[in-house]
Amino acid sequence: MKRTLTALLLSLVSTLPLADTLDDAKASGKLTLAVANEIPYGYLSSDGEAKGEAPEIALRTLKALGIDNVEVLVTEFGSLIPGLKAGRFDVIAAGMYINPKRCEQILFSNPTYTIGEGFLVKTGNPLTLTGYNDIKTQPDLKLGVMAGAVEFGYAKDFGIALDQIVTLPDYPSGVAALKAGRVDALAGTVLTMAELGKKSDAVELAQPFEDLVIDGDKVNGYGGFGFRRGDEGLRDAFNTQLAAFIGSEEHLALVEPYGFGAHTLPGDVTTAQLCQP
Template identity: 55%
Template sequence: MTRLTSHFLSASALALAASLMAAPAQAQSTLEEVQSSGSIRIGFANEAPFGYQNIEGELTGEAPEVAKAVLERMGVTEVEGVLTEFGSLIPGLQAGRFDMIAAGMYVTPARCEQILFSEPSYAIGEAFAVAEGNPEDLHSYEDFVENPDLKLGVMAGAVEVGYAEAVGIPQDQLVVFPDGPSAVAGVRTGRVDAYAGTALTIQDLVGKNPEGVERATPFENPVINGEEIQGYGAFGFRKEDEAFRDAFNEVLMEFRGSPEHLALVEPFGFTETEMPEKTTEELCAAGG
């Protein structure tokens, strides 16, 4: 009896050992993966000054440069940019085409349902690019509500689509473009009467493509639910990557607003004035 029991336990132990050897190793989390490899892929939308390729083909802009500074402090030194249309950034992140979004994406309640956001890295208002001389005298989103013959250009997936709808601009007055340069071309050719974007985006586009277009001044930010709209840009992470987001946040919050941070983003038009006052929790809960 003792001999049989001993044989049975030995066989069981062998079977258990074999099953453990055959079991696949537990997959690394994204945080573990990027820290162990020292490399990461980030999605961007080629929208200056937030994230774009310069003439040398290098990834730069406010978001990628801040991301690189934070990630380096986390032991991640190789950053590969994955160029993506703005409206495809969230689906691309969810599909695993890249590990995080560094495109200056605004934190909104709708986006918070799809992905996780870091704390904001900046806050900024809106602007219009219009034809030279501003022939339609456009200075606010409300101008389009008052004149149904006008067309407003917006970028696919951008918050300006929601702003336009919230102030009452009908869908048939909106023309959606894949990116800023094509929208400015639409203004220049008369396809749209204005292109709506962040103040820094419009300033950058008009500065680089001044022929036939200008920035509308003065300009009134849209007022939605009694509050003047200001956008807060942050970094995006997959819902399952909370540990990665939290680790990134910890370093970001130590870095944000520091002299080194301000010097890093100054070439892209950001100053201490653009440092955010609201938290991601507040922004995700806004309006709901």
């Protein structure tokens, strides 16, 4: 009898609604964001100020929702989804690409931008690397990718051998590996690679660069904000604000310093479409 009652109580508890993060945040005025310290998507400046496309939009959006006290934490990109699910922060504000695999784990806002791929190479591009095919067709070459980022899947799906793909914890480690010759190119979004190229005379953005095409489709990533399952209220309120903001003059002025603009607007693409397998 006790076992039956215990099982019944556990069943009832499991069906109770989770705490409403939006209501709690409105009541307290507090919320926590996570970034991966990746310029220009989401990072902390040298004085600890939140910068980048995602934090700028998030802070503006949360303020419109009555949430002014926002803490911004830095974590490795590969730890963003596990950290969100574990409750260590409330929103991922790292420009994370929306894709079906991630949609199985967390909720996403509608996208705020779209962007293509790029390589970081040694200055002068001595190996003349202009796209993923150059890595695929030269088995001795190594391609660096960031742990948890989509580029590992892109490289694998394109047909690059697994022993050619080197996973690194973050982009500074990737740049170090490129300089040391442990990888021949570092893959990422073109904005990130361009930004990394500005920081050292030893590396540069590979130009020209061939569009990445997988199964006949040009690959463009669409980035948005991540939320825990159960926080549909927060996600929906966020989306309502984004719908009236993305593409406005205020939005473009906010993100243009980071290299975004009218050319990176996501158009009519929705998260529902991006989450479809």
